[in-house]
Amino acid sequence: MDLLKKIFIFILILNSFIIKANAQYKHSEKSYQYAWCAQNNGIAEYINQDKTRIDCLTKTHAVEFDFAKKWAESVGQALYYGIMTGKKAKVVLIVEEAKEMMYLKRVEKLSKVYNFDVEFVTNAILKLDKDGRCSYCKCKCKT
Numbered sequence: 001m002d003l004l005k006k007i008f009i010f011i012l013i014l015n016s017f018i019i020k021a022n023a024q025y026k027h028s029e030k031s032y033q034y035a036w037c038a039q040n041n042g043i044a045e046y047i048n049q050d051k052t053r054i055d056c057l058t059k060t061h062a063v064e065f066d067f068a069k070k071w072a073e074s075v076g077q078a079l080y081y082g083i084m085t086g087k088k089a090k091v092v093l094i095v096e097e098a099k100e101m102m103y104l105k106r107v108e109k110l111s112k113v114y115n116f117d118v119e120f121v122t123n124a125i126l127k128l129d130k131d132g133r134c135s136y137c138k139c140k141c142k143t
């Protein structure tokens with residue numbers, strides 16, 4: 001097998017892992033985003049002058065949501081949106097399993113050095129019904 005073929009197959013395998021990683025989440029990121037944003041009187045999907053989109057803009061904060069595993073990305077986006085809006089940057093990490101708290105620790109470490117806020121949410125904010133489904137109509141738990 002030539003090298004190009006090997007690389008191609010490797011990428012295919014890698015992709016299938018990424019798809020699996022996303023499939024493991026019970027609820028969509030947007031479910032958490034809309035629930036938190038409504039509870040904090042924010043504007044969801046606020047659009048900046050440069051067309052970038054903030055997950056939630058509150059009176060005091062530009063807030064970026066991400067699943068805990070995407071902790072590194074969340075910091076960059078939050079800091080950028082903070083600059084764009086003149087508000088304090090905030091990361092809200094979505095933690096679905098206890099072992100993911102280690103990602104929160106990493107963001108907390110960064111937040112002290114780079115002066116932004118961080119908190120985490122669990123599916124408690126989704127106010128799940130007795131079948132474990134949340135109220136956001138487009139969530140993957142509805143399919």
Ligand SMILES: [Zn+2]
Nearest residue numbers: 027134139141
């Ligand atoms: Zn859901």
